[in-house]
Amino acid sequence: MAASSYRFDQTMLRSFQTSLNNAKHIVILTGAGTSAESGIPTFRGAGGLWRKYQATELATPEAFVRDPSLVWEFYHWRREVVSRSKPNKAHFALAALEKRCKEEGKKLTLITQNIDRLHQAAGSKSIIELHGSLWDVCSADRHGYRSDDQKPWEDRTQPLVPALQGQGAPTVKHHANIPLKNLPHDSQGHLLRPGVVWFGEGLDPDVLGEAAEALQTCDLFMTIGTSSVVYPAAGFAAQVAARGVPLAEVNLDTSEATDICQYVFQGKAGEILPELLDVTV
Ligand code: BV8
Numbered sequence: 001m002a003a004s005s006y007r008f009d010q011t012m013l014r015s016f017q018t019s020l021n022n023a024k025h026i027v028i029l030t031g032a033g034t035s036a037e038s039g040i041p042t043f044r045g046a047g048g049l050w051r052k053y054q055a056t057e058l059a060t061p062e063a064f065v066r067d068p069s070l071v072w073e074f075y076h077w078r079r080e081v082v083s084r085s086k087p088n089k090a091h092f093a094l095a096a097l098e099k100r101c102k103e104e105g106k107k108l109t110l111i112t113q114n115i116d117r118l119h120q121a122a123g124s125k126s127i128i129e130l131h132g133s134l135w136d137v138c139s140a141d142r143h144g145y146r147s148d149d150q151k152p153w154e155d156r157t158q159p160l161v162p163a164l165q166g167q168g169a170p171t172v173k174h175h176a177n178i179p180l181k182n183l184p185h186d187s188q189g190h191l192l193r194p195g196v197v198w199f200g201e202g203l204d205p206d207v208l209g210e211a212a213e214a215l216q217t218c219d220l221f222m223t224i225g226t227s228s229v230v231y232p233a234a235g236f237a238a239q240v241a242a243r244g245v246p247l248a249e250v251n252l253d254t255s256e257a258t259d260i261c262q263y264v265f266q267g268k269a270g271e272i273l274p275e276l277l278d279v280t281v
Pocket residue numbers: 030031032033034036037042043044045048055059113114115131196197198199200201202203224225226227228229230231232250251252253254255267268269270
């Protein structure tokens with residue numbers, strides 16, 4: 001396997017690989033940095049701006065009630081970007097690790113904050129999507145929150161409605177101001193919203209339950225490509241560390257989790273993971 005351009009601390013690499021080989025249930029938490037090498041902008045890095053907005057300003061029920069056309073332009077553009085994106089070596093390395101764990105009778109749970117479904121595209125199977133999927137839609141109550149009485153459903157029609165065609169470019173000065181009636185609606189005429197978890201919204205209790213079970217039983221935890229500032233995911237590393245479980249971080253910069261990780265590999269996930277996990281991608 002071609003050695004990566006990343007220069008490992010060999011002692012840390014060997015110690016981590018011993019922990020990896022001894023682990024029986026590995027939990028991996030991924031964030032936007034895992035998809036950065038697929039060309040998908042992260043939230044808090046240079047690419048985190050769309051027009052003059054931080055992504056976090058638009059990923060809220062309040063923003064949707066205030067300007068549903070603007071929020072739909074933003075998500076339509078992200079669907080366009082992701083539809084042209086492919087999984088990168090980080091995604092493939094994690095899928096290869098899951099396959100090896102299965103062959104060795106070990107468990108691997110991949111908990112992702114990402115909504116781009118590139119882990120699935122790379123072949124990962126055991127995935128917990130904390131924040132939903134960019135390809136899902138759902139109905140919104142009058143405050144813009146996900147309706148409790150139904151789960152989001154996938155609709156990969158692109159554009160979702162003709163009015164969104166060609167809209168959403170991050171560089172234009174003027175918003176499309178699409179009339180409400182021309183935005184996505186269901187067959188009963190209810191306005192639809194992206195089926196993701198927005199800031200200020202609770203996560204799906206079933207999803208949280210699955211994640212909690214994995215966190216309580218794992219014996220190795222890896223955090224990859226996340227700034228670890230968004231809760232509840234940001235609290236997972238400390239929760240597992242409290243049980244004395246070893247933590248590893250693969251991240252371009254330091255994060256809120258770095259200080260509690262025994263193993264820290266600072267660099268690009270796509271360059272580090274194939275050699276770190278000893279997989280061929
Ligand atoms: C909730 C979907 C409760 C939408 C997203 C406790 C304390 C403080 C605040 C809170 C708290 N509890 C709740 C909150 C509020 C809030 C929160 O955490 N706010 C933060 C900002 C302080 N949390 C919530 O609102 C959550 N809800 O807790 O509910 C509740 C209960 C009942 C009733 C009401 C409420 C919901 C949060 C979910 C929000 N939705 N996404 C969408 O995507 O449009 S979160 C969004 O941020 C994305 O999912 C993203 O993944 C996630 C986290 O960001 P990161 O993935 O970490 O991305 P970031 O850009 O920050 O970092 C990327 C990292 O990668 C960087 O470190 C970079 O260095 C690195 N990197 C870059 N390139 C590479 C790389 N690494 C490796 N290789 C590379 N090549």
